[in-house]
Amino acid sequence: MSTRWNAILSWRPAYSVLILLLAWEAASRLALVNPYFLPPPSILIQRAHHVLLDGSLLKHMAATLWRALAALALCVVVSVPLGVAMARIRVVHWFFDPLISLGFPVPKVALWPIFVLWFGFHDQSKVLLTALACAFPVVSATHLGTQNVDKFVVWSALNLGTGPHRLLWKVVFRAAVPEILTGIQTVLPIAFIVVVLTEMLSGGVGLGAMIMYAGRFADMQTVLIGVIAASLLGFGAIKLFEMMRYRLLIWHQETSAAP
Amino acid sequence: MWLAACARYAPLLLVAAGWELAVLSGAISPNFLPRFSAVIETLWELLRSFELPGEVGISLLRQSIGFGLAVVFGVAVGVAMARLRLVDRALRPLVTLCYPVPVVALFPVLVLMVGLDDRLQVIVILLGSILPTIVSSFNAARGVDQYLIWSARNLGTSSRRTLWKIVIPAALPEILSGIRTSLAFSFVLLVAAEQLGADRGIGAFALRAGQNGFYPGMFAAILTIGLMGFAADRIYLALMRWMLRWQEQE
Numbered sequence: 001m002s003t004r005w006n007a008i009l010s011w012r013p014a015y016s017v018l019i020l021l022l023a024w025e026a027a028s029r030l031a032l033v034n035p036y037f038l039p040p041p042s043i044l045i046q047r048a049h050h051v052l053l054d055g056s057l058l059k060h061m062a063a064t065l066w067r068a069l070a071a072l073a074l075c076v077v078v079s080v081p082l083g084v085a086m087a088r089i090r091v092v093h094w095f096f097d098p099l100i101s102l103g104f105p106v107p108k109v110a111l112w113p114i115f116v117l118w119f120g121f122h123d124q125s126k127v128l129l130t131a132l133a134c135a136f137p138v139v140s141a142t143h144l145g146t147q148n149v150d151k152f153v154v155w156s157a158l159n160l161g162t163g164p165h166r167l168l169w170k171v172v173f174r175a176a177v178p179e180i181l182t183g184i185q186t187v188l189p190i191a192f193i194v195v196v197l198t199e200m201l202s203g204g205v206g207l208g209a210m211i212m213y214a215g216r217f218a219d220m221q222t223v224l225i226g227v228i229a230a231s232l233l234g235f236g237a238i239k240l241f242e243m244m245r246y247r248l249l250i251w252h253q254e255t256s257a258a259p
Numbered sequence: 260m261w262l263a264a265c266a267r268y269a270p271l272l273l274v275a276a277g278w279e280l281a282v283l284s285g286a287i288s289p290n291f292l293p294r295f296s297a298v299i300e301t302l303w304e305l306l307r308s309f310e311l312p313g314e315v316g317i318s319l320l321r322q323s324i325g326f327g328l329a330v331v332f333g334v335a336v337g338v339a340m341a342r343l344r345l346v347d348r349a350l351r352p353l354v355t356l357c358y359p360v361p362v363v364a365l366f367p368v369l370v371l372m373v374g375l376d377d378r379l380q381v382i383v384i385l386l387g388s389i390l391p392t393i394v395s396s397f398n399a400a401r402g403v404d405q406y407l408i409w410s411a412r413n414l415g416t417s418s419r420r421t422l423w424k425i426v427i428p429a430a431l432p433e434i435l436s437g438i439r440t441s442l443a444f445s446f447v448l449l450v451a452a453e454q455l456g457a458d459r460g461i462g463a464f465a466l467r468a469g470q471n472g473f474y475p476g477m478f479a480a481i482l483t484i485g486l487m488g489f490a491a492d493r494i495y496l497a498l499m500r501w502m503l504r505w506q507e508q509e
Binding site: 017019020037094095096097098099102103104105106107108109110111112113114116117118189192193196197200201207208211212214215216218220223224226227228230231232234235238 | 267268270271273274291352353355356359360361363364365366367368370371372443446447449450451454455462465466468469470474477478481484485488489491492
């Protein structure tokens with residue numbers, strides 16, 4: 001799955017992106033599209049230069065990035081052990097399986113008013129809601145990955161006298177790592193979307209708040225810069241994670257299979 | 260069979276009972292978490308007064324129009340990109356560029372372009388769920404076994420018949436499971452768009468109830484949204500199984 005996503009998100013079409021930007025510039029300059037809603041890229045770059053110099057853009061980007069990373073870290077720390085426990089311990093599976101399968105398709109952003117009531121308007125509610133939104137796919141990927149570990153590998157380890165703890169840590173968990181990483185990869189974009197959304201709903205610092213604030217003053221240039229900055233953060237995180245996956249799975253057959 | 264279902268879903272009852280007891284015993288203040296029974300009671304009241312069904316109806320209308328358009332155009336564009344080089348060349352950079360854009364962040368632009376009415380929510384849902392649909396349909400149609408296509412072409416099947424008889428049926432399982440992800444996403448977008456700016460709809464209702472301190476109503480509305488997402492997923496799953504009934508079952 002991830003290798004295919006790779007293909008559509010690759011750098012290869014860089015030249016066509018350039019053509020697209022030129023077309024955008026021309027369309028906006030010739031007023032084929034309303035230049036107020038879609039200002040030409042050259043003007044956006046000037047404005048981006050301006051908000052970069054006064055430090056405001058970086059401040060908002062840092063806030064968004066920190067919240068998304070904190071949420072992802074929290075999600076991984078809770079979801080991965082839970083997923084492993086669901087695959088290995090029957091009671092945990094019995095208790096969490098219906099909760100996960102019922103909760104999976106529920107739009108977690110609907111819980112925002114509750115999280116505001118419980119955790120206030122600041123970082124806490126944003127990070128926790130984002131972590132919750134990301135948790136379900138990671139738990140189920142870890143659960144399935146750990147459950148489907150090759151029986152022969154487990155049997156071989158047991159036969160060679162591996163104890164239960166060593167078996168779990170040295171064999172089962174490591175064999176499930178590719179699936180766990182795929183689960184985290186699917187929630188990366190979700191993390192950035194939910195963080196930006198909660199920032200839009202609550203204000204303060206962060207790209208979402210900057211976008212909403214600029215929108216109130218009908219400052220479309222700043223809105224678009226905020227949107228582009230959020231996209232770049234998400235895109236950068238996805239690319240970095242792909243590189244990390246390659247390093248982490250250097251021992252795995254998927255790495256040598258890839259060109 | 261009933262017993263098995265009860266054993267399977269017993270944890271849900273445990274959670275509900277734990278919730279009720281935690282509030283009743285005073286461990287958690289009812290201002291923080293209304294009793295579970297109070298939430299159910301409020302839900303019943305809101306259902307009986309037709310307040311909630313009205314909001315749900317508006318939300319479902321927005322969701323079904325936006326999501327329906329996204330499926331029709333998304334699958335068409337995705338398959339066309341996989342099959343026709345010209346379409347691929349023209350649209351690939353646009354899709355690559357737009358894919359990581361969080362559509363909800365475009366909300367302020369869309370408000371000024373469209374105005375604050377139902378079309379706004381529909382457009383947010385459409386834009387947000389069309390890109391994942393395009394990407395998954397593209398991958399599905401591109402992943403079709405080349406030998407199937409070559410065999411059909413070799414036996415004299417026209418390229419249009421190849422599309423309808425070979426490519427689409429072969430890609431259908433993957434297209435449908437891609438649409439399932441988009442369906443879940445469309446509900447997230449619906450709730451987000453309604454919370455950001457709408458006076459009707461179930462998402463707006465939940466946010467307003469919270470702001471007015473009507474917490475049982477807020478919990479009842481959020482429970483309803485959860486049930487909507489869950490029910491839509493299960494109905495879609497049944498539809499998907501029916502559409503793929505010709506497939507060999509493992």
